[in-house]
Amino acid sequence: MTLRSTISAKPQVWATALAIAVAVALLAYVFGRGGYVVTVMGFAVIYGVFVTGLNLFMGYAGQASFGQNAFAALGGYGTAVLCADYGLEPIVALVLSATLSAVIALIVGYPTLRLRGHYLAMATFALGLITYELSIEQSGLTRGFMGFSGIPPLGLGRFQLLSERAQLAVFILIMLLGVWVARRLRGSRFGRALLAIGESEPAANALGIQVFRYKLVAFVIAAVYASVAGSMFAHFVGYISPEVFGLSMVTLSFTMLYVGGIGTLWGPIAGAVLVSFLPQLLRGFRDMQDIIYCLALIVILIFVPKGLASLWSLAVRRSDVPAER
Amino acid sequence: MIDTSIILQAVIDGAGVGLIYGLVGIGYCVIYNATGIVNFAQGVFVMLGGMLTYTLLTSLGLPMIVAVAIAIPLVGVVGVVIEWFIVKPMLVRNSPMFAIILATLAVQIMIERITIMTAGDQPRTFHEFTAGGPLRLGPVAVGYQLIWVLVCSVGLVLLLTLFFKYTRIGNAVRACAQNRDAAALLGIPVARMLAVSFALSAALGAIAGILITPSQYTAFNVGVPFGVSGFIAAIVGGFGSASGAFVGGIVLGVAQAVAIIIFGAGYKTVAALAVLLLVLLLFPSGLLGKRSEK
Amino acid sequence: MTLLSVSNLTKSFGGIVANDSVSFDLNEGDIYAVIGPNGAGKTTLFNLISGVLRPTSGSVQYAGRDITGLAQADIAALGVVRTYQLVQLFRQRTVEENVQIGFHLATRGGVGAALFRPGWVRRQERMVREKSRELLRLVGLESQAGLVADKLPYGQQRLLKIARAMAAGPKLLMLDEPAAGLDTQETSVLGDVIQRINDQGITIVLIEHDMNLVMRMATRITVLDFGKKIAEGTPVEVKVNPAVLAAYLGEAELE
Numbered sequence: 001m002t003l004r005s006t007i008s009a010k011p012q013v014w015a016t017a018l019a020i021a022v023a024v025a026l027l028a029y030v031f032g033r034g035g036y037v038v039t040v041m042g043f044a045v046i047y048g049v050f051v052t053g054l055n056l057f058m059g060y061a062g063q064a065s066f067g068q069n070a071f072a073a074l075g076g077y078g079t080a081v082l083c084a085d086y087g088l089e090p091i092v093a094l095v096l097s098a099t100l101s102a103v104i105a106l107i108v109g110y111p112t113l114r115l116r117g118h119y120l121a122m123a124t125f126a127l128g129l130i131t132y133e134l135s136i137e138q139s140g141l142t143r144g145f146m147g148f149s150g151i152p153p154l155g156l157g158r159f160q161l162l163s164e165r166a167q168l169a170v171f172i173l174i175m176l177l178g179v180w181v182a183r184r185l186r187g188s189r190f191g192r193a194l195l196a197i198g199e200s201e202p203a204a205n206a207l208g209i210q211v212f213r214y215k216l217v218a219f220v221i222a223a224v225y226a227s228v229a230g231s232m233f234a235h236f237v238g239y240i241s242p243e244v245f246g247l248s249m250v251t252l253s254f255t256m257l258y259v260g261g262i263g264t265l266w267g268p269i270a271g272a273v274l275v276s277f278l279p280q281l282l283r284g285f286r287d288m289q290d291i292i293y294c295l296a297l298i299v300i301l302i303f304v305p306k307g308l309a310s311l312w313s314l315a316v317r318r319s320d321v322p323a324e325r
Numbered sequence: 326m327i328d329t330s331i332i333l334q335a336v337i338d339g340a341g342v343g344l345i346y347g348l349v350g351i352g353y354c355v356i357y358n359a360t361g362i363v364n365f366a367q368g369v370f371v372m373l374g375g376m377l378t379y380t381l382l383t384s385l386g387l388p389m390i391v392a393v394a395i396a397i398p399l400v401g402v403v404g405v406v407i408e409w410f411i412v413k414p415m416l417v418r419n420s421p422m423f424a425i426i427l428a429t430l431a432v433q434i435m436i437e438r439i440t441i442m443t444a445g446d447q448p449r450t451f452h453e454f455t456a457g458g459p460l461r462l463g464p465v466a467v468g469y470q471l472i473w474v475l476v477c478s479v480g481l482v483l484l485l486t487l488f489f490k491y492t493r494i495g496n497a498v499r500a501c502a503q504n505r506d507a508a509a510l511l512g513i514p515v516a517r518m519l520a521v522s523f524a525l526s527a528a529l530g531a532i533a534g535i536l537i538t539p540s541q542y543t544a545f546n547v548g549v550p551f552g553v554s555g556f557i558a559a560i561v562g563g564f565g566s567a568s569g570a571f572v573g574g575i576v577l578g579v580a581q582a583v584a585i586i587i588f589g590a591g592y593k594t595v596a597a598l599a600v601l602l603l604v605l606l607l608f609p610s611g612l613l614g615k616r617s618e619k
Numbered sequence: 620m621t622l623l624s625v626s627n628l629t630k631s632f633g634g635i636v637a638n639d640s641v642s643f644d645l646n647e648g649d650i651y652a653v654i655g656p657n658g659a660g661k662t663t664l665f666n667l668i669s670g671v672l673r674p675t676s677g678s679v680q681y682a683g684r685d686i687t688g689l690a691q692a693d694i695a696a697l698g699v700v701r702t703y704q705l706v707q708l709f710r711q712r713t714v715e716e717n718v719q720i721g722f723h724l725a726t727r728g729g730v731g732a733a734l735f736r737p738g739w740v741r742r743q744e745r746m747v748r749e750k751s752r753e754l755l756r757l758v759g760l761e762s763q764a765g766l767v768a769d770k771l772p773y774g775q776q777r778l779l780k781i782a783r784a785m786a787a788g789p790k791l792l793m794l795d796e797p798a799a800g801l802d803t804q805e806t807s808v809l810g811d812v813i814q815r816i817n818d819q820g821i822t823i824v825l826i827e828h829d830m831n832l833v834m835r836m837a838t839r840i841t842v843l844d845f846g847k848k849i850a851e852g853t854p855v856e857v858k859v860n861p862a863v864l865a866a867y868l869g870e871a872e873l874e
């Protein structure tokens with residue numbers, strides 16, 4: 001028993017060490033090189049936060065939301081308006097926007113989460129469309145389709161993170177916090193209940209899990225992650241527009257989730273980094289970017305629905321199968 | 326205070342748009358009944374219907390009737406292609422429901438981008454089917470195009486009903502809807518029937534797009550709003566019957582028209598979502614629905 | 620001491636009377652079997668007791684308290700826990716996780732507890748880990764703890780279901796056809812597990828078709844036929860009851 005667990009722990013350890021080494025090397029390269037690589041990494045980290053939240057709701061609780069971009073837009077515009085127009089502290093703006101996102105998630109989730117499947121899918125989809133339309137229409141608040149510029153970088157009091165490198169460093173900390181929260185949730189009674197719901201609602205219900213309530217809470221948490229990601233984006237670029245939080249954000253984030261491995265802790269982050277850096281390799285295809293993403297997503301959905309994580313578990317689990325079977 | 330005649334006019338025009346939503350909504354039901362999936366790319370058929378007709382009218386200078394006769398089957402073919410290359414492989418692999426929805430959504434974005442690259446991102450429109458009008462009925466005006474919409478919608482519902490009741494293919498599609506495995510055992514070519522349902526549904530969407538373009542416009546991105554509204558119309562109507570989808574569509578169209586007058590154009594989809602959430606809260610199986618929700 | 624008392628329990632579905640004025644008492648420490656042909660109303664009886672269905676009339680007393688018509692979760696919280704014929708395991712989760720999820724009702728804590736892990740949460744988590752191991756040992760699955768539940772053979776999946784139900788901390792455990800589809804070897808393991816659970820002082824109600832198992836284990840038996848109780852008694856009494864023999868005529872299972 002002990003012998004077997006030490007043997008089967010080995011590949012796990014090696015794979016983890018390798019993953020950490022790759023991450024460190026990537027970060028060293030990014031911070032050393034500077035310039036546009038920092039920008040790309042910044043987007044990757046922002047999306048990392050976004051998809052970690054989405055993963056709680058989809059990967060763990062097994063539910064589908066096609067309108068997380070709405071909450072990112074709320075976070076982005078909340079931060080833009082509150083910081084640029086009202087001079088609020090970034091952290092205050094971020095928390096206020098996230099609170100608003102949570103409230104809206106409650107209002108939309110309450111009637112739809114009782115019903116299964118497509119109703120929530122479509123209601124969230126509609127929510128994404130609404131924020132898009134409103135962000136164009138309410139130009140007094142959002143500056144319309146021209147976009148909102150002049151958003152200050154992240155900071156606290158008189159201290160501002162003026163360089164992209166410094167912002168990226170803080171973003172990485174925020175993302176790690178996000179992953180830590182997801183990890184804590186995953187290993188708790190709450191997380192086990194979500195996993196149970198994701199696998200079989202009747203069975204979860206029979207064990208006394210209040211399916212509806214747990215789904216609703218997971219939806220709200222995912223909305224908060226999305227909102228924080230939106231706020232981060234606004235600070236990082238200093239400019240947002242309705243297009244930024246448009247429909248392609250939905251497919252892009254799903255691509256990351258599926259590339260990295262839905263339902264795993266680090267998979268979504270790996271997916272976010274990979275999918276963010278990939279287009280840098282295919283620079284020539286600018287106009288085709290969305291098409292390529294979508295095509296890749298479709299191929300993954302059909303042929304490798306578990307993403308990179310299936311490679312990981314191949315590496316790790318090989319020797320984990322008990323000898324007697 | 327807003328003039329009552331403005332409200333009345335909005336109700337009339339809203340009802341007209343609502344019929345279009347109804348058509349799109351029926352498109353969802355046709356596919357859902359045959360495959361059990363919701364095709365998020367439904368709105369794209371509406372866009373393609375309008376765009377293709379516009380292109381055929383302007384670049385080839387074809388007469389309207391010919392353009393329409395080419396555009397509708399072409400969009401139907403797009404539907405079959407989606408079914409063949411994406412939906413069927415996923416059904417075969419037992420992919421989860423939201424993965425299939427996601428794939429159809431990705432198709433929608435791909436088609437939108439291709440449309441931008443080939444036809445540009447500018448809104449397009451073309452002339453009404455019949456010149457002249459509008460008819461004046463007291464304080465409100467009824468455009469000829471609205472009458473076209475009404476006549477075509479009613480006609481299509483009649484045709485669909487006859488198709489499902491009296492043709493062999495129609496019956497076969499209905500059999501697939503009830504139980505795909507049993508249908509296969511009866512020797513019905515299930516795969517072909519799924520393709521039929523996609524073709525039918527795409528054609529319905531295209532017709533909706535062609536009907537609405539003269540009174541509004543079409544552009545690469547009109548698909549999503551029409552898709553969302555059409556789906557909400559279908560749910561409000563109980564997700565099953567054609568007449569239900571029309572009732573749902575009209576309720577939705579009127580609610581949107583009134584919301585636009587009161588709050589402004591940006592609140593069109595807010596109104597639609599509000600209608601959806603209210604209906605789900607008050608009548609979980611739709612206004613006319615009998616089936617319990619799935 | 621009487622633990623559960625069912626009196627005149629009736630349930631009709633439209634025209635079908637699935638339970639027709641069924642009454643019986645069971646004592647603490649019993650292994651009580653409910654038998655009868657398919658469609659006799661056994662599962663319905665379980666549904667009425669556990670709060671899945673509301674009775675048309677009649678009442679259920681548990682530990683001296685009227686629990687008729689209470690919600691499923693409330694009844695489970697009082698210690699009446701059941702397994703279902705059709706409810707599945709969490710197939711993609713490990714064996715251990717399946718049992719841990721079963722502790723849901725017996726534990727507390729939501730998002731806040733998960734994030735900040737105060738002392739009581741850490742103790743609770745340790746308790747959950749230790750007790751799940753204990754339960755896995757009880758049903759003989761401790762060496763498969765890390766395996767995905769789907770990979771277990773059929774008989775062991777059934778044992779896992781029982782361990783998962785045990786996690787809720789039942790005083791009264793209701794098992795619906797636990798031996799269905801198992802071979803003799805697996806059934807005999809199952810019988811041992813049920814016996815061990817009973818030895819811990821947990822009262823058991825069992826719906827079962829396997830007469831060998833019932834005759835071996837049950838302290839008392841109620842026989843249902845067409846929703847009516849047609850006999851009650853010890854295995855020996857039931858075996859020779861002419862009404863029972865008539866009901867089972869042609870099924871030959873009683874021999």
Ligand SMILES: Nc1ncnc2c1ncn2[C@@H]1O[C@H](COP(=O)(O)OP(=O)(O)O)[C@@H](O)[C@H]1O
Pocket residue numbers: 632635636637655656657658659660661662663664
């Ligand atoms: N929810 C229900 N609705 C309608 N009829 C039911 C329902 N549950 C059980 N029945 C009917 O009640 C009768 C008893 O069923 P059941 O309790 O499942 O029998 P058993 O478990 O003894 O095989 C059957 O005729 C069954 O069809």
Ligand SMILES: [Mg+2]
Pocket residue numbers: 661662663704
């Ligand atoms: Mg039964």
